[in-house]
Amino acid sequence: MVAASRSALARPYRGVFPVVPTIFHDDGSLDLEGQKRAIDFMIDAGSNGLCILANYSEQFVLSDAEREILTDLALKHVAGRVPVIVTTTHYSTAICVERCRMAEALGAAMVMIMPPYHGATIRVGEAGVYEFFKTVSDAINIPIMIQDAPVSGTPLSGEFLARMAQEIKNVSYFKIETAGAAAKLRALIAASGTGVEGPWDGEEGITLMADLDAGATGSMTGGGYPDGFRQILDPWFAGDRAKARAAYAHWLPLINWENRQCGLAAAKILMQEGGIIGSDRLRLPQRPVDVEARKGLLELARERDVLALRWGR
Amino acid sequence: MVAASRSALARPYRGVFPVVPTIFHDDGSLDLEGQKRAIDFMIDAGSNGLCILANYSEQFVLSDAEREILTDLALKHVAGRVPVIVTTTHYSTAICVERCRMAEALGAAMVMIMPPYHGATIRVGEAGVYEFFKTVSDAINIPIMIQDAPVSGTPLSGEFLARMAQEIKNVSYFKIETAGAAAKLRALIAASGTGVEGPWDGEEGITLMADLDAGATGSMTGGGYPDGFRQILDPWFAGDRAKARAAYAHWLPLINWENRQCGLAAAKILMQEGGIIGSDRLRLPQRPVDVEARKGLLELARERDVLALRWGR
Numbered sequence: 082m083v084a085a086s087r088s089a090l091a092r093p094y095r096g097v098f099p100v101v102p103t104i105f106h107d108d109g110s111l112d113l114e115g116q117k118r119a120i121d122f123m124i125d126a127g128s129n130g131l132c133i134l135a136n137y138s139e140q141f142v143l144s145d146a147e148r149e150i151l152t153d154l155a156l157k158h159v160a161g162r163v164p165v166i167v168t169t170t171h172y173s174t175a176i177c178v179e180r181c182r183m184a185e186a187l188g189a190a191m192v193m194i195m196p197p198y199h200g201a202t203i204r205v206g207e208a209g210v211y212e213f214f215k216t217v218s219d220a221i222n223i224p225i226m227i228q229d230a231p232v233s234g235t236p237l238s239g240e241f242l243a244r245m246a247q248e249i250k251n252v253s254y255f256k257i258e259t260a261g262a263a264a265k266l267r268a269l270i271a272a273s274g275t276g277v278e279g280p281w282d283g284e285e286g287i288t289l290m291a292d293l294d295a296g297a298t299g300s301m302t303g304g305g306y307p308d309g310f311r312q313i314l315d316p317w318f319a320g321d322r323a324k325a326r327a328a329y330a331h332w333l334p335l336i337n338w339e340n341r342q343c344g345l346a347a348a349k350i351l352m353q354e355g356g357i358i359g360s361d362r363l364r365l366p367q368r369p370v371d372v373e374a375r376k377g378l379l380e381l382a383r384e385r386d387v388l389a390l391r392w393g394r
Numbered sequence: 395m396v397a398a399s400r401s402a403l404a405r406p407y408r409g410v411f412p413v414v415p416t417i418f419h420d421d422g423s424l425d426l427e428g429q430k431r432a433i434d435f436m437i438d439a440g441s442n443g444l445c446i447l448a449n450y451s452e453q454f455v456l457s458d459a460e461r462e463i464l465t466d467l468a469l470k471h472v473a474g475r476v477p478v479i480v481t482t483t484h485y486s487t488a489i490c491v492e493r494c495r496m497a498e499a500l501g502a503a504m505v506m507i508m509p510p511y512h513g514a515t516i517r518v519g520e521a522g523v524y525e526f527f528k529t530v531s532d533a534i535n536i537p538i539m540i541q542d543a544p545v546s547g548t549p550l551s552g553e554f555l556a557r558m559a560q561e562i563k564n565v566s567y568f569k570i571e572t573a574g575a576a577a578k579l580r581a582l583i584a585a586s587g588t589g590v591e592g593p594w595d596g597e598e599g600i601t602l603m604a605d606l607d608a609g610a611t612g613s614m615t616g617g618g619y620p621d622g623f624r625q626i627l628d629p630w631f632a633g634d635r636a637k638a639r640a641a642y643a644h645w646l647p648l649i650n651w652e653n654r655q656c657g658l659a660a661a662k663i664l665m666q667e668g669g670i671i672g673s674d675r676l677r678l679p680q681r682p683v684d685v686e687a688r689k690g691l692l693e694l695a696r697e698r699d700v701l702a703l704r705w706g707r
Contacts, residue, residue, distance in 0.1 A: 109488055136516075141485045141486070141512040141513075141516065142485055142486035142488075142489070143486070144458050144486075144489055144492075145457050145458040145459065146458065172454045172455055172679070173454070173455035173456070173457075173677055173678070173679075174677075174678035174679050175422055175455075175677065175678065176455070176456075176457055197679045198513055198514065199454040199513075199545065200454075200511055200512075200513070200514075200545035200546060200547060201511065201513075201514055201544060201545055201546065201547025202544050202545045202547070203449075203454065203545060205679045205680070205681075209679045209681060210679075212678070212679065213678070213679045216678070231514060231515050232512065232513035232514055232515045232516060233513060233514065234513060234514025234515070364486055364487075364488065365486070365487040365488065365525075365526070365529070366485070366486075366487050366510045366518045366522045366523075366525065366526045367518070368518075368522060
């Protein structure tokens with residue numbers, strides 16, 4: 082287990098906030114017991130916080146009712162051990178507001194939201210994005226993390242994000258995982274004054290070192306090896322950049338394999354192989370990861386002695 | 395009122411099957427009484443059938459619970475007067491299956507489904523699309539219309555569609571509204587033998603004449619002026635191509651205005667202006683149509699004496 086070095090619940094939140102995968106049985110139904118074990122492992126592995134219902138949680142294969150079940154389960158089961166971010170993205174402003182209010186009522190520390198998008202073509206433009214986040218912010222009292230990711234197909238400049246940080250009360254965290262994340266983090270931090278409480282990165286931490294150098298204070302990674310990210314972030318927060326860089330170089334082959342070969346299956350593969358969960362199944366139409374990609378992931382994970390392969394044994 | 399020239403419930407379904415807009419009050423909540431009046435108008439205006447929960451129904455701003463309410467309401471209120479197609483698109487195979495089963499149980503004539511997609515980037519490839527439709531088909535006993543639209547960001551060749559028509563039992567209708575629809579309809583019809591029960595077009599009927607010449611037997615248009623489309627389709631089905639072409643030329647300025655200036659708001663504007671519904675509001679983050687675009691639509695609609703502007707008075 083990795084000890085927390087400061088109160089995990091103190092703001093500003095910082096550190097590694099991995100995405101909790103949604104755990105299914107082999108038949109594709111929710112595995113709620115496995116879900117709890119995945120959460121317990123992730124906390125024991127040193128997560129400074131958790132994020133549920135993100136894209137790496139396969140949020141796009143869940144019904145509204147399942148989202149509610151999972152939100153309720155995660156917040157009750159975590160029970161304040163670490164802060165929990167709940168993803169509440171929906172194209173409809175009103176439905177997003179409703180999801181945010183429910184998350185707040187159940188004890189979420191923060192909500193994470195992408196700008197409204199649907200499919201390949203339906204977008205709302207900058208004025209619509211601004212109005213969307215303003216309306217959501219006015220409805221709640223916890224911070225909003227804007228997720229800037231390619232899947233939304235919505236360009237968000239550093240300057241526009243900074244303006245929302247300054248003008249919209251609860252917009253204060255940013256997960257930047259578009260191309261050029263480090264440069265955008267710099268632009269955002271430079272333009273926003275005190276509005277940005279948390280300039281973070283995401284995308285499995287694949288650009289973490291550049292992003293830390295740019296001013297990132299948190300990273301939303303995959304859920305398989307928070308212990309690895311703590312080995313990078315603990316020295317970084319202690320001011321030891323050289324040690325952080327060496328640790329990043331050590332973990333990078335595994336991070337890269339997750340980012341490019343296994344994607345959202347990586348965390349589940351590690352947890353299943355380690356006996357934490359019974360099935361690493363993705364819900365259809367997502368197909369299982371290629372056998373060789375799975376082997377490569379486990380090889381890299383064993384070399385690094387990840388906790389996921391030991392915790393459940 | 396436009397009289398039906400043959401039993402509307404006989405297969406193969408053909409003619410104009412417009413999309414029913416989802417009707418909201420000014421506060422964004424569902425207007426179920428307005429919804430029923432919109433449906434009654436659309437049937438009286440000559441719709442050969444209806445489609446609910448499509449993109450022009452703003453399906454992307456609805457919760458799962460609202461979809462159920464609207465499906466139940468539409469099928470009960472239509473009560474067999476015309477066949478109803480229910481859109482059941484979801485990225486999750488299992489959730490799409492569940493929606494299809496519910497639609498069938500409630501009396502849907504057909505389900506319309508896009509290949510699985512999420513956002514700008516998440517796609518499953520041809521093998522995944524095939525497996526998705528095969529799984530859905532195996533779970534139901536009514537025809538499936540595959541919707542081939544740009545919003546899904548998933549290229550579907552005419553040959554691939556034809557293969558699914560031949561090999562997957564219930565895949566038998568196709569709504570082609572991607573660029574080059576006429577050519578794709580020809581390729582689909584040529585390659586599919588008897589598998590294609592309904593090669594249709596969509597996209598507000600903007601390419602209807604070219605698509606009819608290519609073999610289309612149905613069109614899924616906007617909901618504002620089914621009476622106009624009947625003026626094109628009735629002579630077409632009676633074998634009078636010249637009269638159909640003249641009618642298409644007459645209606646094209648309005649179709650074009652809907653397609654390029656007003657989009658999914660057009661049907662609601664006409665129904666609201668005609669007193670059929672109380673509010674033409676789109677649900678946020680969709681913004682109201684520009685005032686000049688609204689004026690231009692009404693000018694073209696009045697010139698053509700559309701029923702929507704008279705039916706509710």
